[in-house]
Amino acid sequence: MTREETLNELKKVIAPYTINKEMLAGINDQTDLIRDLKINSANLVDIIIDAEAKYDIEIDYDSADKMTNVGSCLDVITEKINQK
Amino acid sequence: MISTGNDIVALKAINVARTKQQNFYSKIITETEKALYDEQFSDRLAFEQFIWLAWSVKESVFKYLQRVNPELVFSPSKIKLTELELPAAEGVSHFEGRDFNKGAVYESVIDYTPHTFYSRTIITDDFIFSVVNHTNSFEKVMWGIKEIDSTDADDQSKAVRTFALAMLNTFFPESELEIDKNRHSCPIILKDDAEIPVPISLAHHDRWVAYSFALA
Numbered sequence: 001m002t003r004e005e006t007l008n009e010l011k012k013v014i015a016p017y018t019i020n021k022e023m024l025a026g027i028n029d030q031t032d033l034i035r036d037l038k039i040n041s042a043n044l045v046d047i048i049i050d051a052e053a054k055y056d057i058e059i060d061y062d063s064a065d066k067m068t069n070v071g072s073c074l075d076v077i078t079e080k081i082n083q084k
Numbered sequence: 085m086i087s088t089g090n091d092i093v094a095l096k097a098i099n100v101a102r103t104k105q106q107n108f109y110s111k112i113i114t115e116t117e118k119a120l121y122d123e124q125f126s127d128r129l130a131f132e133q134f135i136w137l138a139w140s141v142k143e144s145v146f147k148y149l150q151r152v153n154p155e156l157v158f159s160p161s162k163i164k165l166t167e168l169e170l171p172a173a174e175g176v177s178h179f180e181g182r183d184f185n186k187g188a189v190y191e192s193v194i195d196y197t198p199h200t201f202y203s204r205t206i207i208t209d210d211f212i213f214s215v216v217n218h219t220n221s222f223e224k225v226m227w228g229i230k231e232i233d234s235t236d237a238d239d240q241s242k243a244v245r246t247f248a249l250a251m252l253n254t255f256f257p258e259s260e261l262e263i264d265k266n267r268h269s270c271p272i273i274l275k276d277d278a279e280i281p282v283p284i285s286l287a288h289h290d291r292w293v294a295y296s297f298a299l300a
Contacts, residue, residue, distance in 0.1 A: 041091075041143060049102070062159075
């Protein structure tokens with residue numbers, strides 16, 4: 001899966017938790033989940049769980065802590081996919 | 085270190101079934117915290133309430149420390165509830181004030197090595213609200229919780245600022261105060277465009293907003 005394909009899938013994971021659909025369409029590595037997409041912090045675990053199901057991976061504590069912006073989410077997901 | 089941190093979780097907006105799933109709650113609490121719940125609280129506190137109480141306390145600790153250390157990363161598993169005391173009496177009579185009535189709220193001790201924090205938590209049918217402090221005294225902590233009629237992030241942001249300023253203005257009646265964010269996205273109180281040394285924390289979830297600030 002290319003980084004762009006992973007990004008497109010990640011948009012689907014994030015979509016239920018943001019009302020900022022315009023910004024979601026144009027997200028990049030620097031897009032912050034809370035600050036830019038206005039995702040409530042209470043939904044961050046939902047995104048991690050949904051990403052685990054979507055990519056059939058397991059995201060450990062330390063990796064989950066890093067998932068604060070789109071770039072770090074893609075890095076963690078790619079790393080876990082490659083470890084399968 | 086004087087700071088403040090609070091968080092609110094709207095219980096109507098959480099997924100109870102998902103909260104009870106091991107793959108979900110294990111991202112929030114450690115096995116030791118799960119054992120604390122199983123051994124001492126499972127007959128008196130719903131599991132989903134324990135999980136979101138833990139989340140709100142941990143998020144509050146993170147907010148407290150992020151003001152001091154802007155590069156801090158939120159790591160729920162490293163912020164550990166080591167003690168929890170349930171309220172002796174049912175319910176609280178007010179949603180805004182100074183300090184908390186002893187015995188009316190949940191109290192916990194949190195280890196975030198090398199720091200120790202203390203929390204006060206209010207749980208109703210609608211929300212779980214927590215405030216943390218670096219001492220086990222909340223005499224200098226002002227706090228408030230309010231329901232608003234919008235779930236829009238911008239509306240929440242405006243509403244919580246207006247709500248907090250109403251209380252702040254009672255302490256600084258001669259001043260034109262504003263609440264802004266610093267370059268690390270941490271809320272600050274401005275008086276005549278200069279930051280004043282009163283740390284403030286803002287929170288919102290669904291239709292609920294909350295603030296805390298610490299007086300010197």
